[in-house]
Amino acid sequence: MNDIGEFTLMVALATSLYGTVAYVMAARGNRIDIYLSADKVPLITWACVMISSIALWKAFFTNDFSLQYVYAYSNIELDYFYKFSSFWGGQKGSLLFWALILTSYMIVVHFQNRSKNLIVVPYAMAVMLAVTCFFLFLLNFSTNPFERIPLPPEDGRGLNPLLQNYWMVIHPPTLYLGYVGFTVPFAFAVAALISKNLDDSWIRLTRKWTVVSWFFLCMGNLFGASWAYVELGWGGYWAWDPVENAAFMPLIVATAYLHSVMIQEKKDMMKVWNMSLILLTFVMTIFGTFITRSGLIQSVHTFDEATLGYYFLGLLFFIIVACTALIISRLPLLKSKNELDSFLSREAGFLFNNLLLLGIAFATFWGTIFPIISEAIRGVKITVGPPFYNQVNVPIGLALLALIGIGPIIAWRRATWSNLKKNFLKPLIVAVVGGAVLFPIVPLSSRSEVYTYITFILCFFVLSSMLIEFYKGTMARQASSDSIVGALGSLIWNNKRRYGGYTVHIGVVMIYAGIAASSSYGIHTEKRLTIGETIEIRDYMLRYEKLAAIQATSVKTRIIAQLAVEKDGKKIWTARPEKEFYKGQNQPVSEVDVRSTLASDLYVILADFSEDESATIKVYHNPMVKWLWTGGWVIALGTMVCAWPDRLEQRRRLERLKRQQIVFSPAQE
Amino acid sequence: MDRKKIKFALGAALIVGAIGYLITTGINSTSTYFFTVSELMDQKVSFHGTGLKVKGNVVEGSIERDPNDYLSVQFAIEEKNSNLNVVYQGVTPDMFQDGGEVVVEGALDDKGVFHANTLLTSCPSKYEAEKEAGGKHPGTLPGYKSKPELDLKKIDSLPKTTV
Numbered sequence: 001m002n003d004i005g006e007f008t009l010m011v012a013l014a015t016s017l018y019g020t021v022a023y024v025m026a027a028r029g030n031r032i033d034i035y036l037s038a039d040k041v042p043l044i045t046w047a048c049v050m051i052s053s054i055a056l057w058k059a060f061f062t063n064d065f066s067l068q069y070v071y072a073y074s075n076i077e078l079d080y081f082y083k084f085s086s087f088w089g090g091q092k093g094s095l096l097f098w099a100l101i102l103t104s105y106m107i108v109v110h111f112q113n114r115s116k117n118l119i120v121v122p123y124a125m126a127v128m129l130a131v132t133c134f135f136l137f138l139l140n141f142s143t144n145p146f147e148r149i150p151l152p153p154e155d156g157r158g159l160n161p162l163l164q165n166y167w168m169v170i171h172p173p174t175l176y177l178g179y180v181g182f183t184v185p186f187a188f189a190v191a192a193l194i195s196k197n198l199d200d201s202w203i204r205l206t207r208k209w210t211v212v213s214w215f216f217l218c219m220g221n222l223f224g225a226s227w228a229y230v231e232l233g234w235g236g237y238w239a240w241d242p243v244e245n246a247a248f249m250p251l252i253v254a255t256a257y258l259h260s261v262m263i264q265e266k267k268d269m270m271k272v273w274n275m276s277l278i279l280l281t282f283v284m285t286i287f288g289t290f291i292t293r294s295g296l297i298q299s300v301h302t303f304d305e306a307t308l309g310y311y312f313l314g315l316l317f318f319i320i321v322a323c324t325a326l327i328i329s330r331l332p333l334l335k336s337k338n339e340l341d342s343f344l345s346r347e348a349g350f351l352f353n354n355l356l357l358l359g360i361a362f363a364t365f366w367g368t369i370f371p372i373i374s375e376a377i378r379g380v381k382i383t384v385g386p387p388f389y390n391q392v393n394v395p396i397g398l399a400l401l402a403l404i405g406i407g408p409i410i411a412w413r414r415a416t417w418s419n420l421k422k423n424f425l426k427p428l429i430v431a432v433v434g435g436a437v438l439f440p441i442v443p444l445s446s447r448s449e450v451y452t453y454i455t456f457i458l459c460f461f462v463l464s465s466m467l468i469e470f471y472k473g474t475m476a477r478q479a480s481s482d483s484i485v486g487a488l489g490s491l492i493w494n495n496k497r498r499y500g501g502y503t504v505h506i507g508v509v510m511i512y513a514g515i516a517a518s519s520s521y522g523i524h525t526e527k528r529l530t531i532g533e534t535i536e537i538r539d540y541m542l543r544y545e546k547l548a549a550i551q552a553t554s555v556k557t558r559i560i561a562q563l564a565v566e567k568d569g570k571k572i573w574t575a576r577p578e579k580e581f582y583k584g585q586n587q588p589v590s591e592v593d594v595r596s597t598l599a600s601d602l603y604v605i606l607a608d609f610s611e612d613e614s615a616t617i618k619v620y621h622n623p624m625v626k627w628l629w630t631g632g633w634v635i636a637l638g639t640m641v642c643a644w645p646d647r648l649e650q651r652r653r654l655e656r657l658k659r660q661q662i663v664f665s666p667a668q669e
Numbered sequence: 670m671d672r673k674k675i676k677f678a679l680g681a682a683l684i685v686g687a688i689g690y691l692i693t694t695g696i697n698s699t700s701t702y703f704f705t706v707s708e709l710m711d712q713k714v715s716f717h718g719t720g721l722k723v724k725g726n727v728v729e730g731s732i733e734r735d736p737n738d739y740l741s742v743q744f745a746i747e748e749k750n751s752n753l754n755v756v757y758q759g760v761t762p763d764m765f766q767d768g769g770e771v772v773v774e775g776a777l778d779d780k781g782v783f784h785a786n787t788l789l790t791s792c793p794s795k796y797e798a799e800k801e802a803g804g805k806h807p808g809t810l811p812g813y814k815s816k817p818e819l820d821l822k823k824i825d826s827l828p829k830t831t832v
Contacts, residue, residue, distance in 0.1 A: 340677050348677075355681060359688035366692055371703060381703040383722060385774075388699040392691045526760055528739040579763075587764040607760035608739070616739060618760050 002067060005055025006146040012048035012099075013136040015041050016129045023126035027119065027195070035122065042110040042125065045132060046103040053100045056093060056145050060086055066152035069093060069145045075156035077555050085169045086159050091293065091308070092145040094172070098289075099135040101173075101180045105209075106132065109184055113205065120202060123191030124184075131183055134315055142308060161582045161589040167227035175220030175247055179285045181213025182254065186282035189275055193326045198271065198333045203261045208643055214258055215639040217251045222632040233590040233605050235524055235620035237628070240389040245368045246288030249361050253281045256357035263350050266412075271334040272327065273354070279323045284361070286316055291368070344415040349407040356400045363392040390519075394451055398458060401512055404505050405462035408469060427465040434460035448520040455516035462509050466502050473499070494648075496641050503638030507631040514627030518601075526607065526618040537619045540602060541566045542575065547613045555583040558591075561606045561615050565595070577606040577617070601625045701774065706748035722774045723753060723783065729767045746771060757785040764790040 019041030026035035056069070060083045065071040073086040073093070088097040106128045113121045139145065185206040192202035224247065225237040238244060257277040263270050290312035327334070340347050367384045374382040409423040435457040442456070443449050470488070473495075477487040492499040527535045529544040536542070542563045550558045558578050565573040578591040595602040603620035702716065706725035709716070725746030735741040742757045755773055765771065765788065773785035 339673065341673070343676075343680060348680075351677075351681070352684060355684045356688075359684070363688065363692050363695070366696075370696065370700070374700075382700045383703045384696060384700050388695045391699060392688075392695040395691060396688060526740060590763055605760070614739075616760060 001055045001058050002064070002146050002148070005052040005059075006144065008048040008052045008055075009136065009139055009144070009146070012045050012052065012103075013133065013140050015048065016045045016132045016136055019045065020126050020129040020133060023122045023129065027122040027126070035118075038122070038125075039110075039114065041129065042103070042106050045129070046107045049096075049099050049103045049136075053087075053096060056096060057084070057087060060084070063156070064152075065154070065156050066148050067145070068147045068149050071149060071153055071156045073156070073159055075158040077553070078156075078159055079164075081166075081169065082159050082164055085163075085172075088172050088176070089159055089163055089168075092139070092143040092147075094176075095135055095139055095143055096145050097173075098176060098180060099132060099139060101176055102128070102132050102135065102183060105180060105184055109187075109209075117201070117205070119195045120188065120191045120197050120205070123194050124187040127187035127190045128183055131187075134311075138308065138311060142311065158582070161580065161587075162231060165227065165231050167223060167231070171220060171223040171227050174216050174223055178213050178215070178217030178220050179247075179250065179288065181209060181216060182250065182278075182281050182285055184209040184213070185257075185278050189278045190323065190326065193275065193323075193330050196330065196333060198330065200261075200264050200268070203264060203274070207261070210254070210258060210261070211639060211643045214251070214254050215636070215643070217247070217254060218635060219632065221247050221251055222628065226629060229625070230592060230594065231589075233592050235522070235603055235605075235618075235622065237625070240364075240367070240386045242368050243292050245364050246291045249364055249368075250281055250284035250288060252357050252361040252364070253277060253284050256354045256361075257281055259350055259357075260354050263347060267338050267347060269336040269338050269340075269347070270351075271336055272331065275327050275334065277354075279319075279327070283316060283319060286312060286319065290316060342414040344410065344420070346407060346410050346412045349403055349410055353400065353403050353407060356396050356403065359396050360393050360400075363396070364389065367392075390448075397512075398451065398454055401455065401458045401462060401509070404508065405458065405465045408502065408505070409465050423465075426468055427461050430464035431457050431461035443521075446520070452516040452520045455512055459509050459513050459516075463506065466506055466509075469502060470499070492641060496644055496646050500638045500641030500643075503641060504635050505638075507634030507636075507638060510627045510631030510634060514624045514631060517624035517627070518622045522620060522622040524618065524620040526616060528614060528616050530612070530614045535617055535619060537602075537621050539567050540619075540621070542604070542617070542619060544615065544617065547609055547615055552580075557581045559606070559609060561609065561617065563604065563617065565602065573602070575602070575604040577604045579606050579609070596626050598626050598630070599623065706746055706753050707751040709753065710751040716777055719776065720774070721776060721783075722772055724748070724770065724772045725751075725753060726770050727765070727767055728752065732765075732767065746773070753783055754781070755783045755785050757788050759788070761788060762790045 019038055022034050022038035022041065025031060026038055056067075058064075059067050059070045060074055061080070063070070063074070063076050069090060069092050070086075073089040074083055078086070086093070088094040106125070109128070110125065113124075185202075188202040188206045192198055221244075224244065228239070229237040257274065260270050260277060261274055264274050290309060293308050293312060340351065342348065367388050371381050371383045374380060405427060406424075409427070411419045411423075435453075438453065438456055442453055444453055470491075473491040474484060474488045477491050478484060480487075523537065525535065525537050527533075529535060531544055531546060534541050534543045542565050545562045545564055547559065547561050550560065552558050558580050560576050560578045563575040563577075564571055565575055573595050575593045575595070577593045580589045580591055582589070590605055590607070593604045600621060600623040603622060605618040605620075607616040607618045609615040701720040701722050703722040704712070704724070706723060709721070709723055723746070725748040728745040728747050731743075731745040733743045735743075740759055742759075742761060743755070744757075745752050745754050747753075757773070769790055772789045773783060774787040774789070775783055775785040777783055
């Protein structure tokens, strides 16, 4: 099976190379014969990559330690659950996983579009196949997952205990689904540029792909944060680590793209801008991969394989140069038909939203690569940490939050005074009242607390403006529907994009509130305790009751501390933080215990213990962290509404296709 | 260019300028120097008082805890024959042990002792394991010597419970 896996990887490379060339030839020369032959390539490539992946999975499940990769990331006693996820636990497997997702996306695109547009789609397929080629090239010649060990060892080294968490099964695939998904809109954008079909059809064809990829990227980031929160045991969920930034930057640029394409669809403006944004989004996904794989920037979780970095750097350079040249050569065709009229308009709101988002992305980028730049220019390595990102991104983020509230309720083209008064008065009153109510309650002694207070006021403003939109729409429909719920349902159902988008915004507001509260009101304390002693935090008192050792499996020993948690003299919870020791691993893993409510999290860590049963306990009190995860689910709901198949939209698309076919049909003959 | 375009160009420039200003002031006020121990020792300028990040390996047997205050730790880190004494107050990470690579963040006092306010241990992930093994050829891997097992004595002395 290993030989088959290795062989199919080669076949996949060969067919994808052929496919790239054949699609381009077919499209350039209008050669239907070549097109029919190229048309089989996506399926063959996908099948080959799939077989190869199955071979690697099989090696994991059958404990085939003759494969160096299986040896390095699995062992006999590893749970099947983790054997499955060890597939993407390291460099080689994760590249194969990437190729698997990319080719799977490719065949979906293939079957969705092959009868739709014979000019743009072949080029788009060629671009996707070319990207596939790059990954298959790496898999064949640089990081082959089927590399053998001449004398197979009896047992593997096992998966790092930190990765043995259910998030390991969820988080990386989610992030990859997002990362890889942006290849699709990118491919269509390049195809549109090459074939000079520069109306918004490429945007419409890939809108769902953009929304879904954005969703996965967003969820991937949140899942990563939540994994770090429960597993790494430092009481926080985001550290502005280079690898986190690598996942964060494409998300931010993609968010900008997601908004600015609406302007192109509605107003036929910002064409060059959108092209540049999708290019930048794709470049950011590759750059993110480059950071995690090159070891260039010091981070908590990089892969270690320096040579691979050069390939990614080469690819990045090539994409940037080629696409910039392509956009410049098509500039005359990308002229906007309209222009901005007024600062007080929704168009301008979109423009500023884009600038702010790109500002956040750029600040994050700059902070991430700053050590390299300073070393190259000044010879000293200077690093910037979380204070830098917070200092820069928080003010920009607040301006952005204000825009989330302003954008949807300001008029298109030019807002008049009466429009402003009508739409803004109520949300502003809510914000002012909310701010006044909070003023005596919240502390305002430091800069971060002031920021948090401003965030809350803005949250009131945005939330009320959203809810008023929902309310107004529902009331308008109530006449034709019997119940309010029915009216609300039909409102959302008939305007999925709009109200789905608003729902996503509500989720974003919740995340803002969660971040603001937890980052400035959180406190922590630590103490060495003997049995019976207590540690106090805010209104909670934790009494250390006992320490126990449990031999959980033959490889895992759990040390559990038990603490009774009291509030106002009443026992409300028993905390059981643990430390787990794995045989063969030289480091224990802390398993924290968290009591999570919407108001606050109580987060307990067993930091250390000794033979006399005394233990060091660290306790965090983090307000409103749960709002982040809840906001995530609200975003998921909103995205689902946005991406749900829409009959109206389908009809519109069919009509458009009919029109386009009149335009395109001569070329197909 | 007509007036409208100039107006928007100015507006956009204002935002870009504000972001640029935030970034430059942010870099100036928050950046810290990153050295390895020997690089720090080689510096001609005195760095005491300024924020520093220093990377090195914990000297074998140098970890000392205050018997009265378990959370107060003293240790030394080394790299290429240079040594640096560090004091740290707080919970130490799981992988903080003799010989392990650490990054400390803090400042030097006038006696040359480093006061760390954060203590990070390097990459916990298996991704780097191959490098530690000293060879990248898969054929050499089976001979890979694992690090000494954890001291399980303190676990054995605890009361046993079963699941």
